[in-house]
Amino acid sequence: MSFASLGLYATLVKKLSAIGYTEPYPIQQQAIPAILEGKDVLGIAQTGSGKTASFVLPILQQLQHKTVTKNRFIRALILVPTRELAVQVGEVVSTFAEVMPRKIKSLAIYGGVSINVQMMALQNVEILIATPGRLLDLINLNALNISEIDILTLDEADKMLNMGFKKEMADIFELLPTKRQNLLFSATLGKEINTITEILLHNPVKIQVEEAVQNLDLITQQCYHVTEERKGPLLRYLIMQQQMQQVLVFASSIHRADAIVEKLKAHGLQAAAMHSKKSQGARTDALANFKSGRINVLVATDLASRGIDIQFLPFVINYELPRSPKDYIHRIGRTGRASAAGTAISLVSEEEQHHFSVIQKKMGKKVEIIDAKDLNLLGF
Structure with a gap:
């Protein structure tokens, strides 16, 4: 099955191909056509299953057919539990919005940063990715209105409740x-999720994706306990010492990826960054140069990494840990393929050590x- 067969615009299909997606994940195969048809959807799937694109792509396409409403009246609301997920979903939206025939402005809002900056940035936003508390703060300040939205998405609904x-x-x-399309995605089903489902969803298409098991036997894993300040020198030391x-x-x-590349280049290493703020041509060139050996180091965010498929990749390094064990397994699973051994190294600061213990426990x-x-x- 291809993305084109799901009813997506040719520009979206081309963009998917450019960043390495050739075939849709199971949840995308079922969710995208249902959302494009205007149906409510209940999706049960783990992190790393491709669920973000399964709702972002059809939402962008759905809004193409809508007329632009009054300023600060949001058309699509995506509720998420954490700042990190808001940023991640926001990057996915931005990546695909740039190729849409009608340009659609999106914004991710969350607590812990200046609310005044977010208030100003809300001008002409159609897709809003938000944590619940900050969303209510801005509504109470009359900075936005959600009374006319067309599509509501709850991402990681179980985590929001927890x-x-x-x-x-x-x-x-x-x-x-009252009249709107509702999409609810959760890693698990439970009593409270069932209650929300009954309240929000109307005759939903139910999708449940079984968790894939990653074989890690071919991957040698190592963890370096290191202070945050020494992560950069240690990264360069490992690359040079192990050739x-x-x-x-x-x-x-994105900011961290660019900073890492800048330091690597300053120390004479050939490196490039791959993330959603890079142009399509820059991402394509970076991946081609990496595969051909013209550059030794590719620094990527999780979003960009979905498009990286290299059969015999010998090394993966986690400069920072991902937010979930599933993302960790997805990352290190980029090596150790096609019966070839690989090495996965994680640079773990004191603040990250507990999280890494959880990752090991979940991974078994x-x-x-x-x-x-x-x-x-010294010198690195």
């Missing part, structure tokens, strides 16, 4: 129009721990 957003979600639901000719480095944000594997404090990183 984090105590039940009251905020109820307050938000009261402000929504890595091809290494994929994962960063948690112990990882070799190396203390980097005695390594001489």
Whole structure:
């Protein structure tokens, strides 16, 4: 099955191909046509299953047929539990919005940053990705209105409930129009999810994707305990000392990826970044140069990494840990393919050590721990 067969615009299909998506994930195969038909959807799928694109792509296409409404009246609302997920979903929306015939402005809002900056940025926004608390803050300040939205999406609904957003979600639901399309995605089903489903969804298309099992036996995993300040020197030390000719480095944000590449180049290493803010041509060139060996290091965010498929990739390095064990397995699974051994290295600061313990427990594997404090990183 191809993305073109799902009813997506040719520009979206071309963009998907350019960043390495050739075939839709199971949840995308079922969700995209249903959403394009205007149906409510209940999707049960784990992180890494491709669910974000399964709702972002059809939402962008649906809004092409809508007329632009009054300023600050949102057309599509995507509710998420955390700042990190808001940023991630926002990047996915931006990546595909840039190729749409009618340009659609999107914005991710969340707490912990200036609300005044977000208020100004809300001008002419049609797709809003928001955490519940910050959304209500801005509504109370009359900075936006959700009474005329066409599509409501709850992403990781179970996590929102677990984090105590039940009251905020109820307050938000009261402000929504009666007639709208509803999409609910969750990693698990439970009593509270079933309750929300009954309240929000009308004859939904139900999609449940079984979790894929990743074989990690061919991957040698190592973890270096290192201070945040020494991560950069340690990364360069490992690349040079082990003479890595091809290494994929994962960063948690676009800003971090660019900063890592800048430092690598300053130390004479051939490197490039791959993320959603890069043009299509820049991403294509970076991946081609990496595959051909013209550059040794490719630094990518999780979104961009979905398009990286290299059969014999020897090294993967987590400069920062991903937000979930599933994302960790997806990252390191880029090596150790086609019966070829690979090495996955994680640089773990003191603040990340508990999270890495959780990752190991969920993965069911112990990882070799190396203390980097005695390594001489002078000059790196």
